[in-house]
Structures are given as structure tokens and as C-alpha cells.
Amino acid sequence: xxxxxxxxxxxxxxxxxxxxxxxxxxxxxxxxxxxxxxxxxxxxxxxxxxxxxxxxxxxxxxxxxxxxxxxxxxxxxxxxxxxxxxxxxxxxxxxxxxxxxxxxxxxxxxxxxxxxxxxxxxxxxxxxxxxxxxxxxxxxxxxxxxxxxxxxxxxxxxxxxxxxxxxxxxxxxxxxxxxxxxxxxxxxxxxxxxxxxxxxxxxxxxxxxxxxxxxxxxxxxxxxxxxxxxxxxxxxxxxxxxxxxxxxxxxxxxxxxxxxxxxxxxxxxxxxxxxxxxxxxxxxxx
Amino acid sequence: xxxxxxxxxxxxxxxxxxxxxxxxxxxxxxxxxxxxxxxxxxxxxxxxxxxxxxxxxxxxxxxxxxxxxxxxxxxxxxxxxxxxxxxxxxxxxxxxxxxxxxxxxxxxxxxxxxxxxxxxxxxxxxxxxxxxxxxxxxxxxxxxxxxxxxxxxxxxxxxxxxxxxxxxxxxxxxxxxxxxxxxxxxxxxxxxxxxxxxxxxxxxxxxxxxxxxxxxxxxxxxxxxxxxxxxxxxxxxxxxxxxxxxxxxxxxxxxxxxxxxxxxxxxxxxxxxxxxxxxxxxxxxxxxxxxxxxxxxxxxxxxxxxxxxxxxxxx
Numbered sequence: 001x002x003x004x005x006x007x008x009x010x011x012x013x014x015x016x017x018x019x020x021x022x023x024x025x026x027x028x029x030x031x032x033x034x035x036x037x038x039x040x041x042x043x044x045x046x047x048x049x050x051x052x053x054x055x056x057x058x059x060x061x062x063x064x065x066x067x068x069x070x071x072x073x074x075x076x077x078x079x080x081x082x083x084x085x086x087x088x089x090x091x092x093x094x095x096x097x098x099x100x101x102x103x104x105x106x107x108x109x110x111x112x113x114x115x116x117x118x119x120x121x122x123x124x125x126x127x128x129x130x131x132x133x134x135x136x137x138x139x140x141x142x143x144x145x146x147x148x149x150x151x152x153x154x155x156x157x158x159x160x161x162x163x164x165x166x167x168x169x170x171x172x173x174x175x176x177x178x179x180x181x182x183x184x185x186x187x188x189x190x191x192x193x194x195x196x197x198x199x200x201x202x203x204x205x206x207x208x209x210x211x212x213x214x215x216x217x218x219x220x221x222x223x224x225x226x227x228x229x230x231x232x233x234x235x236x237x238x239x240x241x242x243x244x245x246x247x248x249x250x251x252x253x254x255x256x257x258x259x260x261x262x263x264x265x266x267x268x269x270x271x272x273x274x275x276x277x278x279x280x281x282x283x284x285x286x
Numbered sequence: 287x288x289x290x291x292x293x294x295x296x297x298x299x300x301x302x303x304x305x306x307x308x309x310x311x312x313x314x315x316x317x318x319x320x321x322x323x324x325x326x327x328x329x330x331x332x333x334x335x336x337x338x339x340x341x342x343x344x345x346x347x348x349x350x351x352x353x354x355x356x357x358x359x360x361x362x363x364x365x366x367x368x369x370x371x372x373x374x375x376x377x378x379x380x381x382x383x384x385x386x387x388x389x390x391x392x393x394x395x396x397x398x399x400x401x402x403x404x405x406x407x408x409x410x411x412x413x414x415x416x417x418x419x420x421x422x423x424x425x426x427x428x429x430x431x432x433x434x435x436x437x438x439x440x441x442x443x444x445x446x447x448x449x450x451x452x453x454x455x456x457x458x459x460x461x462x463x464x465x466x467x468x469x470x471x472x473x474x475x476x477x478x479x480x481x482x483x484x485x486x487x488x489x490x491x492x493x494x495x496x497x498x499x500x501x502x503x504x505x506x507x508x509x510x511x512x513x514x515x516x517x518x519x520x521x522x523x524x525x526x527x528x529x530x531x532x533x534x535x536x537x538x539x540x541x542x543x544x545x546x547x548x549x550x551x552x553x554x555x556x557x558x559x560x561x562x563x564x565x566x567x568x569x570x571x572x573x574x575x576x577x578x579x580x581x582x583x584x585x586x587x588x589x590x591x592x593x594x595x596x597x598x599x600x601x
Contacts, residue, residue: 184489199489199492201486201488201489201517201521202486202488202521202524202525203486203487203488232492232513232514232517234514234517234518234521235514235518235571235572235575236521261510262507262510263507263510263511263514266511267514267575269373270369270562270571270574270575270578271571272376272565
């Protein structure tokens with residue numbers, strides 16, 4: 001089962017982390033700590049950030065080893081933010097996810113244990129054209145990190161993300177503990193399923209609905225959310241999910257909840273929402 | 287969709303049959319069952335097993351068209367029973383009606399009798415949206431006289447043999463519940479937990495309750511249910527009750543008691559939480575859920591004039 005929740009120590013080799021940072025030094029330190037876990041594991045490293053050739057960055061990254069040698073060996077790939085998140089419509093989330101899959105396969109072919117990416121993704125939130133796609137993009141990247149030996153640190157500048165902080169953290173299994181940025185729930189892939197963890201109540205149920213809606217928008221297929229890891233959901237939360245189900249139905253898509261605990265089943269019965277529950281194969285009972 | 291959605295002449299009828307012998311029982315009920323079946327109603331007999339046998343023997347060819355449910359399994363908890371009736375009646379096809387023989391199991395103690403009497407009174411309101419006729423048999427051989435007397439106060443009609451008569455002593459749900467308030471006892475000792483809840487941080491409320499409930503020996507599944515119920519009541523306080531609530535939780539002698547006092551305008555309606563909200567309504571399930579999940583519940587006016595909800599569970 002994937003680790004989920006807040007994370008402070010990046011050296012343990014986490015899989016997909018949302019890292020909100022306050023200034024460039026914090027970004028560099030986090031990128032280094034995250035990538036260093038990959039050195040130990042024999043993974044190919046990739047860093048997407050601006051200014052990585054500056055002295056400040058090179059100093060921050062020095063724990064990784066001889067940066068020039070790593071680059072020459074193809075063990076460390078460097079790219080600028082604009083190279084990946086090209087402004088003005090050059091960024092295609094679907095293409096980028098495909099690129100990560102290909103890069104991971106290539107890393108394995110080249111004898112590495114996998115691919116570990118640290119990226120300053122702030123541009124995705126700042127760019128008007130990209131902002132509406134960021135949640136969906138993150139969830140699709142998450143699917144890759146769950147399926148393949150790819151790990152990603154998605155760093156976002158706190159000064160730029162504003163209200164989006166909670167949503168961004170919500171679509172990663174793990175995030176850095178930052179005051180006010182915890183949505184109280186997390187949506188991520190595990191065991192081939194889209195899982196929802198955390199607690200849903202009056203404070204965050206609207207946020208859940210909007211994050212989930214944005215995250216599955218345009219994917220064109222049915223949505224099954226495994227709620228077996230939810231520690232709590234209130235009646236209003238289930239009703240928000242029902243509203244989303246109704247909205248998806250208009251596009252010919254189904255939303256179903258799998259692995260519901262007994263109390264969730266009972267609540268659905270009382271609310272007349274038993275149809276929201278997927279016919280279960282018996283997982284998640286507690 | 288059932289008759290509940292076809293606004294218009296929804297007719298809920300509630301009658302008591304006071305009987306003293308097996309013959310009276312069968313003679314009164316079988317013709318009613320046959321008449322109801324002939325009229326196309328869905329017929330349910332929620333009666334004790336012994337009485338089910340009596341009815342089965344007397345129904346002849348009609349027996350297969352009656353749905354029997356053991357009353358010993360049905361009448362476990364007043365609010366859960368109301369919810370079960372509501373669910374069954376909602377499942378009827380549109381324009382269908384139901385005829386129900388519902389023989390309340392009053393239990394062993396006066397506290398139980400009082401709880402079921404309140405249930406009988408509230409039923410007149412709780413199931414009012416449904417096209418159903420519920421006949422409640424009262425056995426004078428086994429029930430206390432006060433329980434039988436209450437039947438006349440909680441049912442608008444009495445079935446005397448085959449004749450239906452208005453009950454002169456009928457009080458109406460509101461009046462009866464005011465006459466016989468529930469009063470779940472609030473412990474005198476200082477509470478195990480006391481919280482002033484002002485923001486949206488219901489997580490603290492849930493964590494506090496879980497701690498107390500687990501400490502009182504409640505199993506995880508039960509703790510989860512009750513946490514949901516309490517969360518709903520506190521959410522109500524924040525949303526509808528002036529945005530603030532005082533929560534106190536006690537655990538005493540195997541009972542967990544929660545009192546939620548809100549900062550709103552309160553209510554004098556003793557029937558709050560006895561009916562589910564209308565399908566079109568947004569929310570409104572809080573008290574309906576909480577009353578089913580806790581063993582005992584009370585809604586009253588708090589000392590400061592807001593709403594006070596008292597919830598209690600035994601192990």
C-alpha cells in the first residue's frame with residue numbers, strides 16, 4: 001500500500017510528492033534530497049527547473065555527486081521550466097505523460113532501476129491555459145508513478161499558487177506539511193485503483209467534488225473511486241459525490257464508490273444512494 | 287418512485303386493534319387482509335411468530351400474497367423501525383398502497399414502553415406522506431393496562447371487530463410527545479470531554495468522540511456509526527444553529543452520552559428528526575440519521591435558547 005499523508009523527509013524515496021516551497025533555496029534543497037534517494041537506488045535522475053547551472057544551484061545539488069559526470073553518463077537530465085511547460089500552449093499534458101512513460105522505459109533499457117524526476121511545476125498554475133488541466137495532469141502522472149518505477153517531486157511556489165495549494169496537495173499521495181495547504185483528503189492511484197483517503201466533512205466536501213471533477217474531466221471513461229481508505233465521510237460528502245455522479249451521467253459516464261466501509265454503506269442506504277456503491281468484490285470491509 | 291412523490295391525496299391511516307383472544311385477533315384481521323388484497327394493496331403482517339401462525343392458518347389461499355415479517359426482528363429500536371417502514375413504503379410501485387399489520391413489541395421495562403408509545407404517536411406524522419394503512423394489534427392479555435390505554439391516545443382510529451371508530455382520546459403526535467417528553471438523562475458528573483466548536487474543525491470533535499467511545503468499550507464498527515451521527519448533529523449546529531456549538535461527552539456505567547448545544551434560535555418541535563427530508567431538499571439528514579444510530583435521543587431547547595440535542599448509547 002502506498003504511503004499517504006504529509007512527508008518531511010524526502011530521503012526515504014517517496015513516489016509522488018507535492019512540495020510547496022517558499023523560495024528558490026528551499027526548492028533546490030528539496031530537489032536534491034529527493035533526487036539523492038534515486039542515486040542510492042540506481043535511478044536515472046531528471047530535474048526540471050530554471051537556473052540549475054547557477055552556482056547556488058550547483059552548490060545545493062553537490063550532495064548528488066559530480067554533476068558534470070552524472071550528466072555526461074546520462075544519469076542526470078536537466079531541463080528548464082520552459083522546455084517542459086512551454087508557455088503559450090506548447091504543453092500537452094497527454095503528451096507529457098506519454099513522455100514520462102517513454103523516459104521510464106528508456107531508463108530501464110539503459111540499465112537504471114527507474115526514473116526519478118524533480119520538477120518546478122509552478123508554470124502549470126501560473127499559466128492561464130494550463131491551470132485548468134493541472135489536476136488532471138497530476139492524477140495521470142500519479143498513475144504512472146503507481147504503475148512504473150517512476151518517482152516525481154512536483155514542486156510549486158507557494159507565493160504563486162494561492163488558493164490552489166489545497167487542490168494540488170489533494171492529488172498527490174504525499175505532500176509537504178504546510179499550514180493551510182492540507183485539503184484533509186488525498187486522491188491517488190494504488191493497486192490499480194483510484195483511491196480516496198482522509199476525512200471528508202462540511203469543511204472540505206465541496207473541495208472534494210471540485211477536485212475530483214477536474215481530475216477526471218475529459219478522460220471519457222467511467223470513474224471508480226476506492227473509498228476503503230477513507231477514515232470518514234459525512235452525509236453531505238456522499239451527496240456531493242452523488243451530484244458529481246449525476247453530472248458525469250450527462251456525459252454517459254458512471255461514478256461508483258468501491259470498497260466502502262459498513263458505516264458508509266449504511267449512510268448510503270439511509271440517503272437513498274445505494275446505487276453509488278459499486279457491486280463489491282469484498283475489499284475494504286471494516 | 288412511490289406514492290410519496292405523487293403529491294395529492296396521500297392517505298396514511300393508523301388504527302389500533304385492542305384484542306383479548308386469538309379468535310378476536312383472527313376474526314378482526316383476516317377480513318381486513320382479504321379486503322386489502324382484493325383492492326390491490328401490498329399486504330404486510332409484521333407480527334409475533336405465534337400470531338403469524340394464527341393468521342397463516344386462517345388465510346387459506348391468500349396466505350402466499352401476504353408478506354410476513356417477525357415482529358421480534360422488526361421492533362428493535364423506534365427510530366430504526368420508522369426508517370424501515372419508510373424504506374419499505376418508498377419501494378412500492380407508483381400509485382400502490384400498503385396495508386400493514388404492525389404489532390409493536392413493547393419490551394420489558396416502563397422505559398421501553400414509553401419509548402414505543404412515543405413511536406406510535408410520532409408514526410402519525412412520520413409516515414404521513416405514504417399511502418398506507420397500519421393496524422396495530424394490542425393484546426390485553428400480555429400488555430400492561432397503561433400501554434393499552436396509550437394506544438387510544440396514539441391512534442386516531444380504533445378497530446373494533448370489523449368496525450372502525452374514531453378514538454376520542456386521540457392526542458396527536460405533537461401533543462402526545464409534549465406530554466411524554468423523552469428526557470435522556472444528562473449525567474451530573476463533569477463531562478469527559480467538553481469542546482467549544484466554532485470553526486469547521488469537526489476533526490477534533492470526531493477524534494474526541496472516538497477516544498471516549500473506544501475507551502467505553504464500543505467496537506470499531508459501532509464507533510464509526512456513532513461518530514458519523516455526532517458529526518451530523520454538530521455540523522447542523524454550525525450550519526443552522528448560529529455557527530457555534532458546545533459539545534459535552536460523558537461515559538458512565540457503559541453508557542456514552544453526548545450533548546450538543548448550539549447558538550441558534552432553537553426549536554420547540556418535538557418531532558424533529560422523525561422524518562427523512564423531502565427528496566428535493568438539500569441535506570437535512572442529520573437528526574434523522576443520528577436518531578437511528580444512537581439508542582436514545584432527545585431534542586429540546588437549551589438553557590441559552592438554542593437547540594439542545596442529547597444522544598445516548600449503551601454498549
